[in-house]
Amino acid sequence: MAGIQTSTVQMDDGVHLHVKLMGNDEKRPKPLLIAVHAAPGLVTLAEPEAAFAFLSDNFRVLVFDGRGSGESDITGSYTHDRWIRDIDNLRRWAGAEKFVLAGHSYGGTICLDYAVRHGDRLSGLILRNTWTHGIQLMMTALAAVLTDPRLKVDVARQLRVWTGALRDDRDYEEAMPEILPIYSPPGDSSSQMLQFAAYHSATQNFAFNHNMPRFDVRHQLKDIKVPTLVIVGRHDLITPVVFSEEIARSIPDSSLAIFEHSGHNPAGDESQKFQKTVLEFLTTSVL
Incomplete structure (x- = not known):
């Protein structure tokens, strides 16, 4: 594994985010993957780090505590618009024109909003146990x-x-x-x-109470043109399989991977299969 860089990165509004960049190698430029954690205000960058650190031989893997989470500033706004600007700030900080965006659970909703608005900046999209309609x-x-x-x-x-x-x-x-x-x-x-x-x-x-009642991308999924991998655990009761089937059916260039022995987190429940599935997708569709 190449170098690991832990940084505090200032956003355009002055808020500081806790960021970890894995696989950074100045001698061998690598594509960038930004992974967005689940459950803002609960989960931290440790979750996407555990899921995607294995890619650091082939990618620069950037994980971060979203504002109001973990070690980042507990400063709003916490809207999806603000999350999207933060992701773009981090993309520019990492020096990438295009990148792979990955999100788990609530993080997947932010990734979907980003892909709808800025799909031209993405080379790949990975959605894990997420949804399209907040209510x-x-x-x-x-x-x-x-x-x-x-x-x-x-x-x-x-x-x-x-x-x-x-x-x-x-x-x-x-x-x-x-x-x-x-x-x-x-x-x-x-x-x-x-x-x-x-x-x-x-x-x-x-x-x-603010973001989810307003979140609904069901009719915009058809506009996402980037190669997309949709992952879900068969036994997920929070975001059931039908949610991911809808996403995979509606995004034109997408594939669905159902993990038969997993719940809400296939990356932990079936880690070897998860890593194999993600690497195959990235190798065939992105690299």
């Missing part, structure tokens, strides 16, 4: 956590999570352990989700 996701996720027999939840607290009405960081911290099993395939309750956690309830609240 549909909110209702699906809430229904899943309230009806799954494995879970014993505080109903009012889960309603606050999925509608963006958390009281404070402690409220968020108490809500997430209640639902961990729902992210894993049957018979496996060892979700890795919270090993990446850093609770910032204000970020989560904005994502689900």
Whole structure:
């Protein structure tokens, strides 16, 4: 593996983001991949780092804590417009005209918005366990956590999570352990989700009370022309297979990979197959 560079990068509005760039090699220029983490206000760059570090022999892999997450500034705005500008700032900071964009779960929605607006800047798109319609996701996720027999939840607290009405960081911290099993395939309750956690309830609240009610790219998917890999776990109850089937059916140059033994995170549940699938896509469609 080539060098790993950890940096604090200033955005155009003065906010500082915590960034890690893997595979940087001044002697051998490599294409850039930017990976966007899931769950703003909860998950950190450690999640996409774990998923995509294996590519650093062939790519420069850039991961970052989104604003309001991890070690980045807890400063808004947290809109998708702002996320998109941040991604473009990081693209320019890394010196790339075109790049591969990858997103997991909520990060995938930001990637879809980016691809709809700036597809000409992409050489590839990787979407993992994501969705196209915010309200549909909110209702699906809430229904899943309230009806799954494995879970014993505080109903009012889960309603606050999925509608963006958390009281404070402690409220968020108490809500997430209640639902961990729902992210894993049957018979496996060892979700890795919270090993990446850093609770910032204000970020989560904005994502689900402002961004998600406005997010809907269903009718714009046909306009995404970049080669796209769509990944989903067969047992994902938060973003079920039908969500990814819709994406793959609607984006012209796309392929769908269903991981039969995975839940919400195929990169962790079936890591070897995930790495093989991603590398084959990048080798045949991007490199």
